[in-house]
Amino acid sequence: MIFTIAARELRGLFLSPLAWTLLAITQGLLAWIFLILIDEFRSLEGRLVGLDPMPGVTDLVVAPLLRVAAWALLLLTPLLTMRLFSEERRVGTLDLLLSAPVAPVAIVLGKYLGVIVFLLGAVALIGLMPLSLGVGAALDFGKLGSGLLGLSLLAASVAAAGLYLSTLTAQPAVAATATFGLLLAFWIVDLAGSGQGTVSPVFHYLSLPRHLDAFLLGLIHSADVAFYLLFSAAFLGLATRRLDNIRLQG
Amino acid sequence: MLVENAALMTDGLLVRVEGLTRRYGEVRAVDAIAFTLVRGQILGFLGPNGAGKSTTMRMLAGVLAPDGGRIIIDGVDLLDEPLRARQAIGYLPEQPPLYRELTVDEQLSYSARLHGLSRVASRQAVVRIKQRCGLAEVGRRLIGNLSKGYRQRLGIAQALLHDPPVIILDEPTVGLDPIQIREIRGLIRELGQDRGVILSTHRLSEVQATCTHVQIMRDGRLVYAGALADLEQRRRSTSLRVGLQTPPAVALLRALPAVEQVEDLGQGRFRLRHAAGAAPTRAVLEQARVNGWELWELTPEHADLESIFIDLALEREVEQ
Numbered sequence: 001m002i003f004t005i006a007a008r009e010l011r012g013l014f015l016s017p018l019a020w021t022l023l024a025i026t027q028g029l030l031a032w033i034f035l036i037l038i039d040e041f042r043s044l045e046g047r048l049v050g051l052d053p054m055p056g057v058t059d060l061v062v063a064p065l066l067r068v069a070a071w072a073l074l075l076l077t078p079l080l081t082m083r084l085f086s087e088e089r090r091v092g093t094l095d096l097l098l099s100a101p102v103a104p105v106a107i108v109l110g111k112y113l114g115v116i117v118f119l120l121g122a123v124a125l126i127g128l129m130p131l132s133l134g135v136g137a138a139l140d141f142g143k144l145g146s147g148l149l150g151l152s153l154l155a156a157s158v159a160a161a162g163l164y165l166s167t168l169t170a171q172p173a174v175a176a177t178a179t180f181g182l183l184l185a186f187w188i189v190d191l192a193g194s195g196q197g198t199v200s201p202v203f204h205y206l207s208l209p210r211h212l213d214a215f216l217l218g219l220i221h222s223a224d225v226a227f228y229l230l231f232s233a234a235f236l237g238l239a240t241r242r243l244d245n246i247r248l249q250g
Numbered sequence: 251m252l253v254e255n256a257a258l259m260t261d262g263l264l265v266r267v268e269g270l271t272r273r274y275g276e277v278r279a280v281d282a283i284a285f286t287l288v289r290g291q292i293l294g295f296l297g298p299n300g301a302g303k304s305t306t307m308r309m310l311a312g313v314l315a316p317d318g319g320r321i322i323i324d325g326v327d328l329l330d331e332p333l334r335a336r337q338a339i340g341y342l343p344e345q346p347p348l349y350r351e352l353t354v355d356e357q358l359s360y361s362a363r364l365h366g367l368s369r370v371a372s373r374q375a376v377v378r379i380k381q382r383c384g385l386a387e388v389g390r391r392l393i394g395n396l397s398k399g400y401r402q403r404l405g406i407a408q409a410l411l412h413d414p415p416v417i418i419l420d421e422p423t424v425g426l427d428p429i430q431i432r433e434i435r436g437l438i439r440e441l442g443q444d445r446g447v448i449l450s451t452h453r454l455s456e457v458q459a460t461c462t463h464v465q466i467m468r469d470g471r472l473v474y475a476g477a478l479a480d481l482e483q484r485r486r487s488t489s490l491r492v493g494l495q496t497p498p499a500v501a502l503l504r505a506l507p508a509v510e511q512v513e514d515l516g517q518g519r520f521r522l523r524h525a526a527g528a529a530p531t532r533a534v535l536e537q538a539r540v541n542g543w544e545l546w547e548l549t550p551e552h553a554d555l556e557s558i559f560i561d562l563a564l565e566r567e568v569e570q
Contacts, residue, residue, distance in 0.1 A: 001363075001364070001366075004360065004363040004364060005364075008349070008352075008360050011351075011352070011356075012349065012351055012352075015351040015352075016351065091345075091347075091350075092343060092344075092345035092346075092347050093347040093348065093349055094347070095308075095311075095313050095341070095343045095345075095347045096347035096361065096364070096408070097364070098312065098313040099311045099312055099313050099336060099339065099341040099343075100336065100361075100364040100365055101332075101333040101334070101336040101337040101364075101365060101366060102333070102364055103333060247312075247313065247314060247315045248315045
């Protein structure tokens with residue numbers, strides 16, 4: 001049941017020009033940044049010799065690229081998730097799901113899975129760029145892998161938040177805006193803590209991209225993985241409850 | 251309880267609704283209504299817009315949770331075991347739930363899979379239902395490009411796909427042309443033979459053409475429930491139309507027995523209103539012959555169902 005819903009969701013995404021446009025734009029922008037980073041790396045290359053540990057192309061090109069990719073996901077995901085439920089409510093197709101013998105949790109997970117598959121595809125495409133460096137440079141595949149894993153987990157969290165907010169309104173644009181606002185808040189929440197160290201570490205902990213840092217250094221902390229998974233699960237749980245509520249409110 | 255349900259099942263009881271209530275804020279959209287649906291019945295929900303028909307339908311389909319009451323579908327309580335009960339329902343909402351970006355085939359197989367049909371079974375079901383609903387030629391067309399008539403048919407096809415014993419259709423013929431309406435009505439009558447069908451409409455002709463039973467709703471209450479034949483019984487003539495070559499003064503016609511009111515329609519025609527069941531046909535014939543009025547038309551005028559419906563929908567209180 002979950003896979004049926006996920007497959008339709010994915011199909012819907014690829015049948016709309018929106019998904020293709022988003023992929024093309026992210027890919028284009030990241031390619032530009034990729035080129036700039038490589039250019040910078042080449043001009044710095046000579047001066048790096050002798051530094052201990054000597055930073056390689058993975059640290060100076062791949063890590064910054066993935067950091068920018070994280071920003072790109074922040075911008076792209078709300079536009080993907082906004083339609084999930086709000087569009088179905090607006091058009092009335094949600095009635096098909098609600099009247100079918102399918103549990104709310106299966107509906108939520110199916111839709112979530114559809115978006116996740118799409119986002120994993122997007123992350124894989126982003127990963128191809130640094131991978132192409134492997135042709136001419138010594139690439140640290142471990143670091144690249146952990147970086148992409150971190151990016152995927154971040155994408156999953158962002159998508160879960162977007163999915164929940166799209167259950168709240170029948171207007172996709174409102175859902176997108178709200179998702180963007182919420183994510184941005186989770187993005188910059190650690191700015192408060194960056195002052196004099198007087199602010200509670202809670203803010204650091206809540207920051208979405210901060211948990212990506214270790215992944216980009218090649219470290220997979222279970223705490224960071226758990227953070228992203230809990231973040232996603234919390235929003236999926238809220239979405240399931242909200243779906244029951246839609247039935248109650250009509 | 252089980253025994254009771256089993257006993258009812260043999261009678262072909264498909265839907266039992268008790269004290270069903272739904273409020274929107276202060277407004278009681280549906281107010282403690284109760285009814286049953288038996289296999290072989292086509293039940294027409296009739297009422298003006300805003301009477302609570304769609305709300306009732308939505309609750310029966312499990313899309314909207316009631317504030318009170320019970321809904322038993324095919325022996326299963328919709329609120330206790332929603333998934334099992336919903337399996338027994340095919341539902342067409344007011345707005346057919348179709349994805350514009352899918353083709354007809356894709357939409358149907360998606361819906362079949364959602365209702366738990368296996369891949370093979372869903373493929374067969376899609377082929378069968380397309381035949382039955384006249385969708386065979388449009389299988390590969392995008393729903394977004396289909397006409398309203400085809401979309402409506404597709405919505406109905408979708409509701410029948412998993413072969414449910416209970417079919418709920420919310421205004422199934424809205425937006426169709428007369429030929430399509432006739433086709434859909436034929437389909438509904440056919441379905442009603444071995445299933446239970448509930449449909450809502452605000453047009454009485456719809457009920458007359460398809461339904462075996464009728465329920466009239468007003469302000470969230472049932473104001474009439476019964477077989478369509480019983481409603482037809484109320485059609486009693488209450489006026490006579492008379493055409494006379496040499497008409498007498500209106501006062502003379504007024505003086506005929508049981509005539510309550512005379513309306514001059516011009517060119518020698520009159521409408522004589524009389525008490526129900528006491529048509530002064532004989533008196534008119536007799537007087538016309540005696541006085542040489544030269545009668546050329548004498549037609550009893552029936553109160554049509556429409557006006558009975560309006561009476562019920564606007565004024566009369568619960569009949570049952």
